[in-house]
Amino acid sequence: MGKLLWGTPADLRALLCELVSWESRTLTEGEKEFPFKVQKKLQSLDYFQQRPEFLQLHEADPGRNLLMALYEHPKAVDTIVLISHFDTVQTEEYGDLEVLACDPEELTKKLFERKKELPDEARFDLESGKYLFGRGTMDMKMGLALHMALIEKAGIEQWPLNLVLLTVPDEEVNSAGMRIAVEELVKLREQCGLSYRMFFNSEPAFSQKPGDEKHYIYSGTLGKIMPAAAFYGKETHVGEPLKGMTANYMASFLAQAMEWNSLYRESDFGESTPLPVSLQQKDLKMQYSTQTPYRATALYNVFLMKRNASEVMELFEQTARQAAAVCNTAYAELCRREGIEGIGEVRVLRYEQLLAYAEIKRGTDFVAHLKKEILSHPEWDERDKSLRIADKLMIQCHELAPAIVLLFAPPYYPAVNSSEDPLIIECVATVKEAAAEFGVEVDQIHYFNGLCDLSYVNYSDNGNGWSSYERNTPVWGETYSIPFAGMLELQAPVLNVGPFGKDAHQYTERLHIDSAFVQTPHMLESLMKSLCKQALETV
Numbered sequence: 001m002g003k004l005l006w007g008t009p010a011d012l013r014a015l016l017c018e019l020v021s022w023e024s025r026t027l028t029e030g031e032k033e034f035p036f037k038v039q040k041k042l043q044s045l046d047y048f049q050q051r052p053e054f055l056q057l058h059e060a061d062p063g064r065n066l067l068m069a070l071y072e073h074p075k076a077v078d079t080i081v082l083i084s085h086f087d088t089v090q091t092e093e094y095g096d097l098e099v100l101a102c103d104p105e106e107l108t109k110k111l112f113e114r115k116k117e118l119p120d121e122a123r124f125d126l127e128s129g130k131y132l133f134g135r136g137t138m139d140m141k142m143g144l145a146l147h148m149a150l151i152e153k154a155g156i157e158q159w160p161l162n163l164v165l166l167t168v169p170d171e172e173v174n175s176a177g178m179r180i181a182v183e184e185l186v187k188l189r190e191q192c193g194l195s196y197r198m199f200f201n202s203e204p205a206f207s208q209k210p211g212d213e214k215h216y217i218y219s220g221t222l223g224k225i226m227p228a229a230a231f232y233g234k235e236t237h238v239g240e241p242l243k244g245m246t247a248n249y250m251a252s253f254l255a256q257a258m259e260w261n262s263l264y265r266e267s268d269f270g271e272s273t274p275l276p277v278s279l280q281q282k283d284l285k286m287q288y289s290t291q292t293p294y295r296a297t298a299l300y301n302v303f304l305m306k307r308n309a310s311e312v313m314e315l316f317e318q319t320a321r322q323a324a325a326v327c328n329t330a331y332a333e334l335c336r337r338e339g340i341e342g343i344g345e346v347r348v349l350r351y352e353q354l355l356a357y358a359e360i361k362r363g364t365d366f367v368a369h370l371k372k373e374i375l376s377h378p379e380w381d382e383r384d385k386s387l388r389i390a391d392k393l394m395i396q397c398h399e400l401a402p403a404i405v406l407l408f409a410p411p412y413y414p415a416v417n418s419s420e421d422p423l424i425i426e427c428v429a430t431v432k433e434a435a436a437e438f439g440v441e442v443d444q445i446h447y448f449n450g451l452c453d454l455s456y457v458n459y460s461d462n463g464n465g466w467s468s469y470e471r472n473t474p475v476w477g478e479t480y481s482i483p484f485a486g487m488l489e490l491q492a493p494v495l496n497v498g499p500f501g502k503d504a505h506q507y508t509e510r511l512h513i514d515s516a517f518v519q520t521p522h523m524l525e526s527l528m529k530s531l532c533k534q535a536l537e538t539v
């Protein structure tokens with residue numbers, strides 16, 4: 001039997017530090033190079049030296065790749081997919097220590113010298129010596145290191161099941177990596193005759209409140225969707241305010257109706273989604289003038305547990321209609337008071353209705369050209385492009401004004417939950433038992449609250465859920481799409497078990513050393529071995 005490269009806590013710690021040292025913030029050169037480095041690392045394993053074709057890079061978008069590594073047992077069909085992301089968030093918040101952000105050992109020492117500057121809990125953890133600090137230590141290069149160690153051990157000990165290690169870029173921004181990986185997972189399954197039994201992620205366990213040191217595992221993940229609106233009023237001169245209606249006035253009614261609206265709160269297994277808030281609201285006047293702002297846009301964040309896109313659009317339309325009704329009543333009152341006729345009632349329409357109207361009015365070629373022009377601007381992100389397309393179409397159809405156009409802006413993460421799946425119930429028990437050997441208490445959470453790539457597997461839908469998303473997302477099929485059909489094919493339960501850490505996305509990001517290098521590796525190995533047993537029973 002060969003010797004393990006990543007079999008001891010010290011080896012794992014060195015592997016983690018090496019992965020962290022390969023800086024890979026989203027949208028940097030480092031992110032592009034990272035999967036090639038991991039590929040090289042895995043090539044050093046005997047298993048992949050004999051089967052180099054089992055290590056595959058696939059392009060997620062120009063320059064960015066995902067990596068898939070397959071460990072296959074000759075007799076096994078059951079396959080566990082180990083999912084991780086290798087991009088990290090930015091590092092500016094480290095200030096003058098930014099050069100050490102990706103050097104955990106040095107950073108942790110350096111922080112010790114200036115521990116007085118740290119928030120209390122971070123200082124306490126640093127002094128305890130139980131934590132390793134650094135960008136990506138917790139979120140989530142340790143998860144990747146753990147998966148690498150699993151696939152190494154599976155190869156050497158010839159575990160009787162198959163493992164697919166999948167590590168992707170862009171999780172922190174648009175999940176471009178995972179959305180492409182869906183198609184690749186479907187292809188791999190066909191090519192190798194695999195049967196996916198579980199999609200397993202190792203995003204870190206987040207503490208639920210300050211001082212909380214419980215180790216959480218997750219049998220699902222929250223979803224997120226972004227309803228957006230383009231407001232189109234009527235321009236006028238500031239000296240004659242009653243001749244127009246500002247988009248800001250209109251937007252204020254929808255903001256009131258959307259923010260903290262409890263209709264959007266979903267509950268399941270005693271957990272609830274955070275309430276919606278606006279993420280952006282701005283008028284589209286580029287410079288100061290005495291013309292009033294008559295175009296504006298707004299973006300709202302909605303978390304999901306069970307609702308699909310169509311249901312959210314219906315609810316959003318209902319909210320917008322109520323907001324418009326309140327706006328129209330207030331405006332009618334004003335018209336009476338001022339003795340004016342007014343510019344008419346605010347109408348509400350979906351993007352798909354505006355598009356159909358514009359295509360009839362201006363022709364499909366004209367509309368396609370208009371969209372193409374907006375899409376050709378690399379300096380605008382998906383959200384800008386979506387809102388600008390709606391805005392430009394409204395300019396062409398201003399007889400519809402005053403109007404609120406409803407749409408979706410990317411990204412969309414569907415919610416997933418496998419808490420009632422018999423396999424997951426067993427797996428949770430196995431992980432709890434393994435953790436108990438260290439006296440570690442593990443609690444199950446039903447929806448991971450950090451958003452993750454598990455959103456793109458095990459999709460369920462009655463057939464209409466995503467059509468509304470396709471029709472009302474202006475950049476759909478151009479610069480953004482979601483492989484819903486592929487996701488429907490990837491039917492297997494999800495589970496997330498990762499190491500314990502704190503303060504992801506902050507300069508105090510840190511990983512619990514024993515959890516990462518001792519406890520979680522044991523929990524994962526116990527879990528995989530129990531799955532091996534099941535796989536043998538079904539052979």
Ligand SMILES: [Zn+2]
Nearest residue numbers: 085139140203
């Ligand atoms: Zn993450």
